[in-house]
Amino acid sequence: EWFACDHVDTAPDIILIAKAIASGFPMSATVGKAELMDSEVDTRAWRSGAHGSTFGGNPVISAAGIASLKIIEDGLIQNATEVGSFIKEKLIEMMDRHAIIGEVRGLGLMIGIELVRDKKSKEYFPNDVTENGKNIKEVITGECFKHGLILYGAGISSLRILPPLMITKDDADAALEIIEEVITNVEKQLS
Incomplete structure (x- = not known):
């Protein structure tokens, strides 16, 4: 698909x-x-x-298009499906361990984590929840970046995970370890 x-x-x-x-x-x-x-x-x-x-019809661009299609046909979509499911499963497990993860959603390798102050009410964090006046998603994306992981914020209180389609399960697992470590540290600061 x-x-x-x-x-x-x-x-x-x-x-x-x-x-x-x-x-x-x-x-x-x-x-x-x-x-x-x-x-x-x-x-x-x-x-x-x-x-x-x-x-x-630029020949360089056409060659890049042909090469990209070959890579896609050689299992790229299957990899995105499998690794995306793996990431989502691990994040759902992580949700049970972390009070600020209110929801995990996505399809393939486009995955979102909803950050909440309260899981039951789904109340978002205010924009200036941290000591330095930053939004919770800004703190998490910034700390992940310091560990070599690029995440994006989305909406009021969400994180977007958009890895390259050829990501391996090992690389995904390493990224998930960073996310969990950062969220654990942020939760300690909030308590």
Whole structure:
């Protein structure tokens, strides 16, 4: 399942693809149903080149796209599914040990941790909960960064875990150890 829509039983007419399709090189694609895209099926459809540009077909970018597709087809999506499930399971176990982890959610390797002051009420921490006036997510992401782990904040009180699709279980486990150590230390400071 390459796209988020594949997980929710949705069949879009058109999908726009970019970024990962060429491993960060500037490439994109517009993929659609034949009746929308094939001028032999419908003369009102997009004709070949109708949405192109003067930079279209760059050989370096095209080579990057082909190489990226080969890597994806060689098990990258399966790895993302397996390691994502592994991370989520470990975070759910961690949630039982830590009062400030209110929820773990996600799909594949896009995972979120909701930080809460109270698990029952799901009350968020105020923005200036720490001694230095920082939000709890800023403290955790900053401390994780000091340990070599990049996490992102999201929303009012969430952490986003977005590792590369080729992450191994060993690397994921090392990252989870950092997250747990940092959360343990933050909880000690809060008590």
